[in-house]
Amino acid sequence: MTVEFKDYYQVLGLNRNATESEIKKAFRALARQYHPDVAKDKHTAEVRFKEINEANEVLSDPEKRRKYDALGANWNHPERQAPEPESGFEDRRGAGSEFHFEGTGFSDFFEQFFGRHESSFGGFTPSGNARNKGGNDHPVMQQGGDIEGDILVTLDEVLHGASRVIRLQRTDPQTRLSTQQTLRVKIPPGVREAQLIRLAGKGQDGIGGGEAGNLYLHVTYAKHPEFRVRGVDLYHDLELSPWEAVLGAKIHIPTLDGLVSLIIPAGTVAERQFRLTGKGLPAGGERRGDLYAIVSIQVPSDLTAKQKLAWEQVAAQSTFNPRKSS
Secondary structure (H helix, E strand, O other): OOOOOOOHHHHOOOOOOOOHHHHHHHHHHHHHHHOOOOOOOHHHHHHHHHHHHHHHHHHOOHHHHHHHHHHHHHOOOHHHOOOOHHHOOOOOOOOOOEEEEEOOOOOHHHHHHHOOOEEEOOOOOOOOOOOOOOOOOOOOOEOOOEEEEEEEEOHHHHHHOEEEEEEEEEEOOOOOOEEEEEEEEEEOOOOOOOOEEEEOOOOOOOEOOOOOOOEEEEEEEOOOOOOEEEOOEEEEEEEEOHHHHHHOEEEEEOOOOOOEEEEEOOOOOOOOEEEEOOOOOEEEOOEEOOEEEEEEEOOOOOOOHHHHHHHHHHHHHOOOOOOOOO
């Protein structure tokens, strides 16, 4: 299978020396632009949003970024087709078939170098010629190995649940013949990051009449441009202008349920938290976590002469000194 190289820096519009802050800023700007909830062309936006998430998944993780940068121009050389085992991203496909997933939200390139493709056999090598201990020609009954992969899940899918279609391609390492199977994956509401979704009997075929193994998909949350996840709670950076913080305001902030109104009282300071009860992720039963809006005050950088004069007049009239204890 030919794997297409992904230039994650190009996806985010960055150079290779981009800082952590620049990566975060680029991701947020692009993810807001291409989020399927706001884009007019839903299909194009969904594809682009997944690309942006994948690039951010690698470049925002120091260890993954180091491995990606180390691939360099030699990424597709035969000796580089699997990362070194000490990184934690080793090829663990086992002695049986090779597997390729489609529809999980990750590209072939990500799967090969940063995903998990495990096929565990508990120390048993499925050669197809195993014999029982008595030495006769009856093969040992052995359950097939389990297969593991990754699946990218959006916060909207976490909230509402979803049904996804993925394709699993199996390639025999000896004959190089491939078969493809279409599977429907049910994502339950409230699914947690790193949780395993089990598809019973969709792993390696058993041997000697043994049952097939299982397919396990490890859940990875797609990064959201507006929210950070902590357990079942969501955190949103609420950016206010100086006058909104000083004078108070009525603003609208995003939630997974749509925009809601929030009253900002006069004199609001940076890092103040506003709690929106029940606007987080499912917490079991009918309960949901909360959304916390954390204030940051943004200062305009480009002022006209008239605007600068207005600020100078405020400064001249004000007796407020933030460095003087009250």
